[in-house]
Each structure stands twice: as structure tokens, then as C-alpha cells.
Amino acid sequence: MGSLSFAxxxxxxxxxxxxxxLDVTSNNIANEDTPGxxxxxxxxxxxxxxxxxxxxxxxxxxxxxxxxxxDQVLELQIAEQNQQQSSxxxxxxxxxxxxxLFSSSTSGIGADFTAFFSSLSQLSTNPTSEPYRQAVLTxxxxxxxxxxxxxxxxxxxxxxxxQTVGQTVSQINTITAQIAQLNPQVGAMQxxxxxxxxxxxxxxxxxxxxxQSTNVQVTQTESGVTISTGNGTPLVVGxxxxxxxxxxxxxxxxxxxxxxGQDITGNITGGTLGGTLxxxxxxxxxxxxxLDNLASQFGTAIxxxxxxxxxxxxxxxxxxxxxxxxxxxxxTLKVAITDPSLIAASSDGxxxxxxxxxxxxxxxxxxxPSGASPIDTYSNLVDQVGNLTSQAQTQVSAxxxxxxxxxxxxxxxxGVDIDEETTNLMNYQRAYEAAARVISTVDxxxxxxxxxxxxxxxxx
Amino acid sequence: xxxxxxxxxxxxNSLWNVxxxxxxxxxxxxxxxxxxxxxxxxxxxxxxVENQAAQGQNDQYLQNTTDLEGMFxxxxxxxxxxxxxxxxxxxxGTEGAxxxxxxxxxxxxxxxxxxxxxxxxxxxxxxxEGAYLFAGTVNTQPFTLGAxxxxxxxxxxxxxxxxxxGSTMQSNVPGSQIFLxxxxxxxxxxxxxVTALQSGNSTSIGDATTAVSSALNYVSQESxxxxxxxxxxxxxxxxxxxxxxxxxxxxxxxxxVDEATAATDLSQATTAQSAALAAIAKVIPQSLLNYLQ
Numbered sequence: 001m002g003s004l005s006f007a008x009x010x011x012x013x014x015x016x017x018x019x020x021x022l023d024v025t026s027n028n029i030a031n032e033d034t035p036g037x038x039x040x041x042x043x044x045x046x047x048x049x050x051x052x053x054x055x056x057x058x059x060x061x062x063x064x065x066x067x068x069x070x071d072q073v074l075e076l077q078i079a080e081q082n083q084q085q086s087s088x089x090x091x092x093x094x095x096x097x098x099x100x101l102f103s104s105s106t107s108g109i110g111a112d113f114t115a116f117f118s119s120l121s122q123l124s125t126n127p128t129s130e131p132y133r134q135a136v137l138t139x140x141x142x143x144x145x146x147x148x149x150x151x152x153x154x155x156x157x158x159x160x161x162x163q164t165v166g167q168t169v170s171q172i173n174t175i176t177a178q179i180a181q182l183n184p185q186v187g188a189m190q191x192x193x194x195x196x197x198x199x200x201x202x203x204x205x206x207x208x209x210x211x212q213s214t215n216v217q218v219t220q221t222e223s224g225v226t227i228s229t230g231n232g233t234p235l236v237v238g239x240x241x242x243x244x245x246x247x248x249x250x251x252x253x254x255x256x257x258x259x260x261g262q263d264i265t266g267n268i269t270g271g272t273l274g275g276t277l278x279x280x281x282x283x284x285x286x287x288x289x290x291l292d293n294l295a296s297q298f299g300t301a302i303x304x305x306x307x308x309x310x311x312x313x314x315x316x317x318x319x320x321x322x323x324x325x326x327x328x329x330x331x332t333l334k335v336a337i338t339d340p341s342l343i344a345a346s347s348d349g350x351x352x353x354x355x356x357x358x359x360x361x362x363x364x365x366x367x368x369p370s371g372a373s374p375i376d377t378y379s380n381l382v383d384q385v386g387n388l389t390s391q392a393q394t395q396v397s398a399x400x401x402x403x404x405x406x407x408x409x410x411x412x413x414x415g416v417d418i419d420e421e422t423t424n425l426m427n428y429q430r431a432y433e434a435a436a437r438v439i440s441t442v443d444x445x446x447x448x449x450x451x452x453x454x455x456x457x458x459x460x
Numbered sequence: 461x462x463x464x465x466x467x468x469x470x471x472x473n474s475l476w477n478v479x480x481x482x483x484x485x486x487x488x489x490x491x492x493x494x495x496x497x498x499x500x501x502x503x504x505x506x507x508x509v510e511n512q513a514a515q516g517q518n519d520q521y522l523q524n525t526t527d528l529e530g531m532f533x534x535x536x537x538x539x540x541x542x543x544x545x546x547x548x549x550x551x552x553g554t555e556g557a558x559x560x561x562x563x564x565x566x567x568x569x570x571x572x573x574x575x576x577x578x579x580x581x582x583x584x585x586x587x588x589e590g591a592y593l594f595a596g597t598v599n600t601q602p603f604t605l606g607a608x609x610x611x612x613x614x615x616x617x618x619x620x621x622x623x624x625x626g627s628t629m630q631s632n633v634p635g636s637q638i639f640l641x642x643x644x645x646x647x648x649x650x651x652x653x654v655t656a657l658q659s660g661n662s663t664s665i666g667d668a669t670t671a672v673s674s675a676l677n678y679v680s681q682e683s684x685x686x687x688x689x690x691x692x693x694x695x696x697x698x699x700x701x702x703x704x705x706x707x708x709x710x711x712x713x714x715x716x717v718d719e720a721t722a723a724t725d726l727s728q729a730t731t732a733q734s735a736a737l738a739a740i741a742k743v744i745p746q747s748l749l750n751y752l753q
Contacts, residue, residue: 032466033466095499096497096499099497099498099499100497102498102505103496103497103498105505105508105509105511105512105715106512110509110512110513111512111516113513114512114513114516114517115516117517117520118516118517118519118520118523121517121520121521121524121621121622122520122523122524122527124524124619124620124621124622124631125524125527125528125531125621125631126527126589126590126591127591127597127619128590128591128599129589129590129591130590346597348597348617350596350597350598350599350615350617351597351598351599352591352592352595352596352597352598352599352617352619353597353617353619354597354619354620354621354631355597355617355619355620358620358622358628361622364517375509375510375513376510378509379506379507379509379510380506382498382502382505382506382509383498383502383503383505383506384502385498385502386497386498386499386500386501386502386505386506387499387502389497389498389499390498390499390500390502393499400473404469404470404473407464407469408464408467408470409464410464411464411465411466411467412461412462412463412464413462415464415465415466416465416466417462417465418465418747418748418749419465419747419748420462420465422747422748422749422752423748
């Protein structure tokens with residue numbers, strides 16, 4: 001049967017539960033702006049009823065669990081988008097530096113080609129003019145200088161990315177070590193039936209940071225999360241992290257080595273590291289190769305045209321440009337002569353002949369072995385660099401939009417809503433006040449009962 | 461349905477996007493170009509490289525045309541002086557052929573023709589910007605007058621100058637073609653007139669004068685090259701100037717900015733920025749707490 005003490009006990013239990021629920025609400029409000037925080041909800045459950053004869057009494061409430069409201073599928077999707085967005089952002093950052101070398105249509109290699117051929121064209125009006133011959137040499141030197149400068153700048157950008165690779169690998173190692181520390185604690189709490197909410201929040205936040213650095217695969221296991229790179233190289237297994245290393249590879253570029261000693265550079269495709277390696281090992285080398293081919297093929301074509309004519313002294317024309325064929329041609333392109341009279345304008349050996357200028361000018365429009373004229377080849381290169389940068393920028397925009405949508409979805413599930421928490425706060429406050437009132441009432445009743453006993457007349 | 465309570469990142473993203481748009485619009489208006497980096501429009505940036513090359517080439521064609529005009533005008537003027545000198549020589553010869561002239565008069569006419577001969581040699585050695593106009597493709601003084609008469613030191617070579625895409629113009633007529641005609645060298649014919657005047661033989665003087673007249677006609681005919689060339693250059697200049705306008709128009713359509721559109725975009729972006737700022741200022745402080753006492 002019911003009793004005042006049972007009512008008192010039920011109300012006291014409710015007080016405790018409401019207090020704990022208020023703690024959860026307070027914690028949610030406190031962490032409203034904490035990055036990676038997942039809101040928690042108190043799981044309240046009605047206590048088992050007590051049966052006395054034909055009557056069943058409710059026995060109050062208990063707090064069974066404090067549960068973090070998370071969606072692991074969404075979190076993994078966000079990690080995936082983070083990898084793509086960070087990769088595209090890293091590519092954009094580097095390619096913007098690259099495209100700045102090809103931005104001007106009124107200076108640089110393109111303008112130098114025009115100036116060089118214009119100087120030759122001008123020389124045709126007076127092949128014996130010393131200033132016109134000097135102008136050809138100066139234009140050739142400007143062109144060679146800009147080829148050298150462009151290649152040097154590309155080399156600088158490329159080698160500068162070594163630092164980004166090193167720093168990113170270092171960040172990855174720091175993050176994986178932190179995850180490996182959290183993993184056993186999360187596993188232990190889960191096995192104990194507790195909610196590892198705060199620890200899981202930290203771990204999720206670290207996984208998102210890791211995803212911004214590189215492409216990873218995250219698998220939930222009994223011993224916590226297992227994290228590996230895209231090709232399956234383990235980074236975190238249980239409480240053990242496997243640090244990546246860096247080593248100098250070909251052409252002085254940094255390679256990424258797994259803890260097992262394997263070169264995994266080619267398998268890293270996502271995150272800042274993947275984007276950086278994409279630009280460093282594929283995009284810039286492609287631009288460099290085309291620049292070298294252009295310098296080499298243009299230099300060869302002009303030298304061949306020189307060879308068909310005669311200089312001002314009647315001698316067979318000698319090479320105007322010197323360069324190392326193949327890789328590095330742009331960086332080694334130089335004007336091989338300093339005497340303006342050595343420009344082979346003449347077609348018959350007489351000083352005033354400009355007959356061979358036509359051969360030199362023909363290089364301007366004739367297709368190089370690459371299949372296009374020098375200026376067409378250069379404009380194709382500008383187009384390619386612009387497209388690479390534009391594609392990376394578009395990808396940043398697209399992945400950012402997608403990431404925002406996913407974060408919105410996750411925020412709708414896991415974010416702390418002050419309005420909701422305030423409502424909860426009021427609910428728990430009212431419940432607490434009500435439970436306190438029950439205790440007060442039961443106390444009054446108990447006092448009445450006790451006084452009823454104390455005021456009873458003594459037996460005659 | 462529960463919504464994401466933390467919408468400030470999205471508001472800030474919107475604000476940043478609008479501000480980025482504002483910066484782009486300002487850059488376009490300040491540079492007058494819609495393509496400031498290859499990534500803005502890769503195809504247009506590449507086409508702009510080719511357009512700039514074509515403009516540069518066209519500018520050089522114009523410069524070549526101007527250079528040739530200067531040279532041809534000098535050559536034409538020189539040959540005009542030669543024709544004038546030959547006319548004077550013919551007058552002297554015609555006068556000398558008159559049998560009634562005294563020896564001193566003949567001597568005076570002889571001296572006059574000798575001076576004309578020297579003048580023609582000087583004219584034939586005219587240079588322009590350091591290059592002899594009538595030396596062919598050699599860079600030495602083309603005509604020297606010595607005891608053995610006039611010697612041509614040039615050659616018969618000609619040069620060509622590009623004046624438009626696929627179009628070149630011959631830039632010189634060798635002295636051998638102008639002054640060493642089929643009837644003999646102009647200077648040699650003048651020498652014959654001098655010799656005839658010195659002899660006092662009216663018939664010889666008459667024949668020599670007729671020969672100089674033939675030379676005059678020949679030189680006049682040859683100078684026609686320069687008249688025709690100047691006319692052609694004038695037409696070419698007009699064509700090139702139109703081509704320049706066409707290329708610049710093409711360039712503007714490729715990478716130029718539509719100022720009205722850019723200014724409108726900037727205005728819209730500024731309005732959008734104000735709206736975004738107002739939204740952030742209005743929305744962020746609002747919560748249930750504002751209504752609780």
C-alpha cells in the first residue's frame with residue numbers, strides 16, 4: 001500500500017533526475033559555440049511499477065543515460081567532403097600563384113614573342129641598321145630572360161610546396177597520435193555502457209581535421225575507430241598510431257612514406273596534402289614540360305632559320321639561342337651572340353640583304369613540332385593554366401556548398417538550440433519545483449501526523 | 461522540423477560571397493577588363509594572348525609602312541631631282557647644238573653638264589637612315605666617278621618588307637636598274653654630252669642630247685615604282701588602321717568589361733552586402749531568452 005515515505009522517496013528521486021537534466025541542459029548551453037560539440041539529451045525512464053494486491057503504483061522516474069545526439073553517416077560524409085574541399089582549396093592556392101606568371105597579355109613570354117618578331121620585321125626595312133639589329137638582340141634577350149624567370153618562379157613554387165607537404169604530414173601525425181590516445185578511452189566507456197559523448201566529440205573533431213589534411217577511410221570497430229589512408233595504409237588502429245614520414249624524392253621533391261617504409265605519395269589524393277601533391281607532382285611538371293618544349297622548339301626553329309642566312313660580315317649564320325635540349329630548356333635559354341652584326345639577315349652574304357629575315361619571321365606562324373606556332377603554343381599553355389585554376393576554384397565552390405549543406409543537416413541534428421534548451425530549462429525547473437512542492441507537502445503531512453500523535457490526551 | 465540553430469557560418473559565407481563579388485566588380489571597373497587572370501575565362505585569356513600578338517604584329521606592319529613611306533618619298537624626291545637635273549642637261553645640250561655658240565659659251569655649257577653629272581652621281585648615292593637607296597643589297601657607296609667614268613659598286617639585289625599578313629613590298633630598286641638602263645648609264649650619257657660639247661660638233665651634241673632625253677624618260681619611268689608603291693602603302697595604311705580598330709574591338713569583346721553591367725552588379729552587390737549585414741545584426745540576438753523576464 002502507498003505511504004508518505006514512498007511519496008517522499010519518489011519526489012526526492014525526481015528532484016535528483018531533474019537536477020541531472022538541468023546539468024545536461026546547462027552543459028549544452030555552455031557548449032553552444034564549442035566546435036564539434038554534439039548536444040546531449042537526458043534519457044528519462046519511468047521506474048518499474050510496484051504492485052500491491054490489486055493495485056499497481058508508479059514508482060517515479062530515473063535517468064538511464066545521457067546521450068549524445070549524433071549521426072555517424074553524416075559525419076563520415078562531412079569528412080569525405082572536407083577531403084575534397086581542402087584538396088581543391090590547396091590546389092587553388094598554389095595554382096593562383098602559377099597563373100599569376102601567365103596573367104598578363106601585355107608582358108611576359110607572349111608579349112616577348114611579339115616584340116621579338118616585330119624587331120625582326122623592323123630590321124627588314126633596313127638590314128644594315130645597327131639600332132635595329134641591337135633591338136633584335138635585346139628582344140631575344142628579353143624573351144630568353146622571361147623564359148628563365150618563368151621557369152625559375154615555377155621551380156620556386158614547386159619547391160615551396162615541399163614545406164606544405166612536410167607541415168601537413170606533421171599535422172597528420174599529431175592528429176593520429178591524439179586519436180590513438182582517445183580511442184581506448186572511448187572503447188572502454190562504450191563497453192561499460194556509458195556515453196563517451198565528450199570524448200567522441202573530440203575524436204570526431206580530430207577526424208574532421210585529419211580529413212582536411214588527407215584522404216582517410218574511417219571504420220568503426222569494437223576497439224574504437226580504425227583510420228587508414230586511401231590505399232589502406234593504417235594510420236590509427238586501436239590505441240596505436242602509425243606516423244607518416246617524408247623523404248626527398250626525385251627532383252628534390254618531398255615524398256610521403258608510410259610507417260612501413262612504403263612510398264605512398266601517389267595514393268594520397270585528398271585533403272591539403274593530396275591537393276598540394278597534385279599541383280606539385282602533376283600540374284606544375286606538366287606546365288614546365290610544355291614551357292621547356294616551347295623554349296627548345298622555338299630556339300631550334302630560330303637557330304635553323306639563322307643557319308639559312310648570312311651575317312652582316314657575309315659569314316654563315318650561327319645559332320642565336322643556346323639551351324639545353326629537353327627538361328630545363330626554358331631555364332637555360334640564352335642569347336648565344338652579343339654582336340648585332342651576327343644576326344643572319346642576309347640571304348646572299350651581302351650586308352644590306354634582308355632576304356633571310358623572311359625565314360626568321362616564318363617561325364612566327366609556322367607550326368613547331370608540337371603542332372602549333374609559338375604564340376599559339378603559348379596561348380594554349382595560358383588556357384591550360386587558366387582551366388586548371390578555374391576547375392580547382394569551381395570545385396572549391398561546389399564542395400563548399402555541399403559541405404555547408406551537410407553541416408546544416410548535422411547542425412539540425414546535433415547543434416545546440418538555445419530556444420530548445422531554454423524550454424527544457426523551464427520544463428526541468430517546473431518539474432523540480434513540483435517535486436520540491438511534493439516533498440514540502442509530504443513533509444507537512446508527516447508533521448501533521450506526528451503532531452496528531454503528540455497532542456493526543458494521556459490515558460486516565 | 462528541427463533546423464540548424466547555428467546559422468551564423470552560413471550568414472558569414474553569404475556575406476563573404478557578396479564581398480568577393482564586390483571586389484571582383486571593383487577590379488573589373490578599375491582595370492576595364494573582365495578577364496584579369498586566366499582562370500576568369502581561360503579561353504578568352506588565351507584568345508587575348510593571340511589578339512595582343514596580332515595587334516603587335518599589326519602595329520609593326522604600320523611602322524614598316526611608315527618607314528617605307530619615308531624611304532620611298534626620299535627616293536622619289538631624289539629621282540625627281542635627277543629628272544630635273546637631266547632636263548637641265550638636255551636644255552644645255554639643246555643650246556650647245558646651236559652652231560652659232562662661241563667657244564666660251566660651249567665651255568660654260570660643258571661645265572654646267574659636268575656639274576649636272578656630278579650632281580646626278582651625288583643623288584644616286586643618296587642614303588636614308590644610313591642605308592644607300594640605290595645600292596641594291598650591298599652597303600657601300602653605289603656610284604663612284606673616276607677617270608674611267610662612272611662605276612656602279614652596288615648589286616642588283618632587292619629586299620622585301622612585310623606590310624600585312626602574307627603581303628610584302630619590295631623596298632628598293634637597285635641603282636643598276638635606274639641608272640644603268642638599256643640605253644647606257646645615265647652618268648655615261650651625260651659624259652657623252654660633255655665630250656660632245658667639248659668637241660663643239662653640233663651633230664654629236666644633238667645625238668648626245670637625244671640620248672640623255674632617252675635616259676630621262678627611262679629614269680622617269682623607273683621612278684614610277686615609287687609613286688605606285690606610295691599609293692599602295694597609303695591604301696595599306698588605311699587597311700592596317702581598320703585592322704587595328706577591328707582587333708581592339710575584338711579584344712574588348714574578349715576581355716573588356718561592360719561598364720554598365722559591372723556598375724549595376726557592383727550596386728546590387730553593395731545592396732546585398734547591406735542586406736546581409738542587417739540580417740546578421742537583426743537575427744543573431746534573437747532567442748527565447750529575449751522574451752523571458
